Amino acid sequence: MEKCTTTVSTCAEIAETIYDLQLQLPETSRWEVRPGQFVGLYPGSAARLLMRPISICTAIKPDRLRLVFRAGGPGTKELAGLRPGETVDVLGPLGNGYDVEMLAGGRVLLLGGGIGIPPMLGLARSLTAADAEVTAVLGYRNGELFLKDDFERAAAHVLIACEDGSTGVRGNVLDALRVAQEETAHEVPADAICACGPLPMLRAVRRYAAERKLPCFISLEERMACGVGACLGCVVRTRAVDGHSHVRNARICTEGPVFAAEDVEI
Amino acid sequence: MDNSKSKTPDMSVTIAGVTLKNPVMTASGTFGSGMEYGQFVDLNRLGAVVTKGVAAVPWEGNPTPRVAEVYGGMLNAIGLQNPGIDVFIERDLAFLKDYDTRVIVNVCGHTEEEYLEVVERLAGESRVDMLEINVSCPNVKQGAIAFGTDPDTLCRITQRIKRIAAQPVIMKLTPNVTDIAEMARAAEAGGADAISLINTITGMKIDVETRRFVLANRTGGLSGPAIKPVAVRMVWQASQAVRIPVIGMGGIASAEDAAEFMLAGASAVAVGAMNFHDPYLTERVVDGLEAYLERHGIDSAAQLTGAVIG
Numbered sequence: 242m243e244k245c246t247t248t249v250s251t252c253a254e255i256a257e258t259i260y261d262l263q264l265q266l267p268e269t270s271r272w273e274v275r276p277g278q279f280v281g282l283y284p285g286s287a288a289r290l291l292m293r294p295i296s297i298c299t300a301i302k303p304d305r306l307r308l309v310f311r312a313g314g315p316g317t318k319e320l321a322g323l324r325p326g327e328t329v330d331v332l333g334p335l336g337n338g339y340d341v342e343m344l345a346g347g348r349v350l351l352l353g354g355g356i357g358i359p360p361m362l363g364l365a366r367s368l369t370a371a372d373a374e375v376t377a378v379l380g381y382r383n384g385e386l387f388l389k390d391d392f393e394r395a396a397a398h399v400l401i402a403c404e405d406g407s408t409g410v411r412g413n414v415l416d417a418l419r420v421a422q423e424e425t426a427h428e429v430p431a432d433a434i435c436a437c438g439p440l441p442m443l444r445a446v447r448r449y450a451a452e453r454k455l456p457c458f459i460s461l462e463e464r465m466a467c468g469v470g471a472c473l474g475c476v477v478r479t480r481a482v483d484g485h486s487h488v489r490n491a492r493i494c495t496e497g498p499v500f501a502a503e504d505v506e507i
Numbered sequence: 508m509d510n511s512k513s514k515t516p517d518m519s520v521t522i523a524g525v526t527l528k529n530p531v532m533t534a535s536g537t538f539g540s541g542m543e544y545g546q547f548v549d550l551n552r553l554g555a556v557v558t559k560g561v562a563a564v565p566w567e568g569n570p571t572p573r574v575a576e577v578y579g580g581m582l583n584a585i586g587l588q589n590p591g592i593d594v595f596i597e598r599d600l601a602f603l604k605d606y607d608t609r610v611i612v613n614v615c616g617h618t619e620e621e622y623l624e625v626v627e628r629l630a631g632e633s634r635v636d637m638l639e640i641n642v643s644c645p646n647v648k649q650g651a652i653a654f655g656t657d658p659d660t661l662c663r664i665t666q667r668i669k670r671i672a673a674q675p676v677i678m679k680l681t682p683n684v685t686d687i688a689e690m691a692r693a694a695e696a697g698g699a700d701a702i703s704l705i706n707t708i709t710g711m712k713i714d715v716e717t718r719r720f721v722l723a724n725r726t727g728g729l730s731g732p733a734i735k736p737v738a739v740r741m742v743w744q745a746s747q748a749v750r751i752p753v754i755g756m757g758g759i760a761s762a763e764d765a766a767e768f769m770l771a772g773a774s775a776v777a778v779g780a781m782n783f784h785d786p787y788l789t790e791r792v793v794d795g796l797e798a799y800l801e802r803h804g805i806d807s808a809a810q811l812t813g814a815v816i817g
């Protein structure tokens with residue numbers, strides 16, 4: 242883990258307010274990245290002192306990161322204005338990431354909703370490389386299907402849902418699973434589920450997995466200050482007493498952001 | 508032959524009989540127990556590690572969101588989540604045993620008895636060099652006002668702690684008072700060996716689009732560069748009011764900021780929220796402060812204390 246100054250190779254708008262940011266790490270930095278880990282991006286303005294947590298979409302190389310983020314508030318809007326050759330400070334790699342070894346060889350459902358889609362790409366690639374059969378189910382707001390082509394190369398199957406019904410199934414990732422079942426007369430087969438997206442989606446996914454007794458891993462978000470486990474700002478309530486905090490709270494930046502769905506109260 | 512001009516400055520400072528290798532400490536709650544930041548900085552290079560506030564039993568803390576960014580600073584309402592004194596001693600204190608730095612344990616409690624319980628438990632721990640008492644904790648008995656906002660209460664709790672403490676006691680003052688000098692004098696009258704300030708300034712942020720409070724707790728403590736001028740002023744006022752040493756903090760982001768606090772009257776300083784912006788900051792402040800002393804031809808860090816002109 243380190244904080245270093247990276248150089249922007251690409252910063253492009255790939256859908257409305259969604260940016261594809263590729264960063265070159267300094268020569269001395271070689272990161273070992275697990276899918277599901279994230280970085281902290283520091284806006285250049287000194288008035289904004291906290292990092293923006295952004296998932297690593299893929300580690301293109303050990304010294305080259307791809308991040309995909311939504312420019313929503315002032316900090317991410319500032320980051321969206323980065324141009325190739327400019328620099329940006331990055332803290333990482335942060336968090337635990339997914340356990341690819343455990344999922345290797347199985348049939349894995351990857352569910353990504355909205356800005357929860359990007360981190361699923363790196364996971365899809367790692368799982369496919371580990372002989373898992375990956376079905377990626379991607380839930381978009383509208384017909385701007387960012388990263389869809391990448392997923393088609395990285396996963397065995399790709400299902401699309403669109404909230405506005407412009408392409409694929411109208412609705413969310415679970416609607417896409419339901420329609421696929423209706424069309425093929427059997428449920429999309431799975432040994433495990435990994436999901437990232439808004440909380441209502443994660444709650445529904447957790448229910449879906451519990452009904453089928455499938456292991457389910459979800460990636461959580463919370464406001465963060467330090468990103469490294471020191472400030473206790475980013476906690477999620479846990480079912481059992483957490484081994485580090487000794488209360489029913491786990492640090493999303495450190496024990497997470499990926500949790501077994503049944504371990505956390507969301 | 509006088510070659511004092513080329514000598515490297517003496518960075519050590521002594522507070523209540525405890526000598527620190529330099530005046531740079533970590534601010535409680537922003538550095539864990541050093542474990543997390545140990546991968547960024549060499550803890551052996553710090554004057555002291557001040558640990559996150561610890562209570563007699565585990566505290567769950569507040570609901571989330573607990574942190575928010577504001578212009579030039581941040582708000583926090585962690586709610587003093589901590590694993591309790593037993594785990595703290597077994598794990599965090601044990602971790603610090605291997606380091607050559609001073610250890611200052613920050614103590615919190617809901618009642619005076621809870622503070623005393625922690626202080627008593629720490630009395631037998633030789634690795635603890637000093638205690639820092641966070642009197643900004645909510646006082647449950649007195650309707651959730653902080654102990655540190657009433658001079659008589661502050662004086663009394665200081666006396667009670669001093670009676671049983673084995674280590675020198677630093678009373679950490681809250682800035683949420685009208686007259687900081689009065690609070691400093693109350694701590695000194697109670698027998699405090701030193702005071703530290705400032706804790707966070709109570710603030711609030713509202714999201715105007717959702718029309719909701721940003722923090723689940725509604726209010727939170729403001730820290731970071733935004734509070735530095737207030738902190739420098741209060742350190743100056745407090746140090747004018749007492750003879751015991753003052754430890755200054757509030758928005759330190761550079762060695763120059765640290766020097767500013769010392770000029771205002773601080774004998775040592777602590778780096779807080781800006782660790783989040785730059786995890787290497789504590790070590791940078793140590794190096795930068797030494798360079799500052801050299802640049803100004805000052806022989807020792809201790810000479811900076813209160814050396815503001817005018």
Ligand SMILES: Cc1cc2nc3c(=O)[nH]c(=O)nc-3n(C[C@H](O)[C@H](O)[C@H](O)COP(=O)(O)OP(=O)(O)OC[C@H]3O[C@@H](n4cnc5c(N)ncnc54)[C@H](O)[C@@H]3O)c2cc1C
Pocket residue numbers: 279291292293294295296297309310311312313314315316317318356359360461462463464465498575576
């Ligand atoms: C582990 C993790 C991974 C994430 N991965 C991605 C990703 O891959 N792509 C993406 O677009 N977004 C991601 N997010 C959300 C992203 O961090 C926020 O959208 C972003 O921080 C908002 O900053 P801002 O400058 O737009 O807003 P501002 O309003 O300026 O933010 C103010 C403060 O609040 C924090 N904040 C605001 N919204 C959020 C949020 N939803 N989650 C956490 N902190 C927030 C900011 O970090 C900042 O400290 C992730 C969040 C987490 C915790």
Ligand SMILES: Cc1cc2nc3c(=O)[nH]c(=O)nc-3n(C[C@H](O)[C@H](O)[C@H](O)COP(=O)(O)O)c2cc1C
Pocket residue numbers: 466472534535536537559560583585587613640641679705706707729730731732734756757758759777778779780781
């Ligand atoms: C996230 C966070 C947690 C804190 N926790 C504690 C604490 O447990 N005990 C305490 O005395 N002060 C605590 N503080 C206050 C700091 O130690 C410090 O007094 C204050 O933040 C001002 O310094 P700064 O602006 O450099 O952060 C905390 C501050 C922050 C930002």
Ligand code: FES
Pocket residue numbers: 464465466467468469470471472473474475476492493494495
């Ligand atoms: S952000 Fe500080 S502990 Fe997670």
